[in-house]
Amino acid sequence: MNGRFRALAMTCVIAASSVIGLGAPSSLGAAPLARCQPGDTQMAIGGGSFGLGHWGFSLLIVDPGGAKCTFLGYPTVRAHLSTKRWIVARRTPAGYLGGLASGQKIEPVTIGLYTVASFLVEGTNFAVRSPCPQITRVEIALPKWRVSANLPLDEPGCPVFEVHPVVYGPTGRQPPIP
Numbered sequence: 001m002n003g004r005f006r007a008l009a010m011t012c013v014i015a016a017s018s019v020i021g022l023g024a025p026s027s028l029g030a031a032p033l034a035r036c037q038p039g040d041t042q043m044a045i046g047g048g049s050f051g052l053g054h055w056g057f058s059l060l061i062v063d064p065g066g067a068k069c070t071f072l073g074y075p076t077v078r079a080h081l082s083t084k085r086w087i088v089a090r091r092t093p094a095g096y097l098g099g100l101a102s103g104q105k106i107e108p109v110t111i112g113l114y115t116v117a118s119f120l121v122e123g124t125n126f127a128v129r130s131p132c133p134q135i136t137r138v139e140i141a142l143p144k145w146r147v148s149a150n151l152p153l154d155e156p157g158c159p160v161f162e163v164h165p166v167v168y169g170p171t172g173r174q175p176p177i178p
Helices: 002-019
Strands: 040-051 054-062 068-069 074-079 084-090 108-109 116-124 132-143 147-156 161-163
Touching: 040 147, 054 147, 074 161, 108 116, 116 147
Parallel strands: none
Antiparallel strands: 040 054, 054 116, 068 108, 074 084, 074 132, 116 161, 132 147
């Protein structure tokens, strides 16, 4: 519960910063950026959405130190199930609840101080033959990084389990919806 409260508080701060315009990209710039390290960022579970047998959460990436981290593509997301096995999220540009807008390309996302990036993880909560095991936590590796976060998550681990590319803003959807 304490972790969920921290994630909710972080979501409120991040969402407020993006609403007032701090979450929008200023420029991707041509100059090479200093190499950002996994310890430079923090991750939290953001807002969730549900609909017609689907669940989804944005996973927020913030850079509290202002090291200017750039991400391109898909994170790797592994879910630990209550059955003691792991499943890996399938990489898709978009799903039932969000991701890239139709026709959008995967673009580099650069965050620094007072900005946020996110990606959407979604799945289904209906089983075809038997109840689905529960997801107890997710292990996340941002693009080209080793494991960056291990976060608790309590959702059904049914057959559809997807991750969408990193985008600007806190929603996991492109373009960000304030």
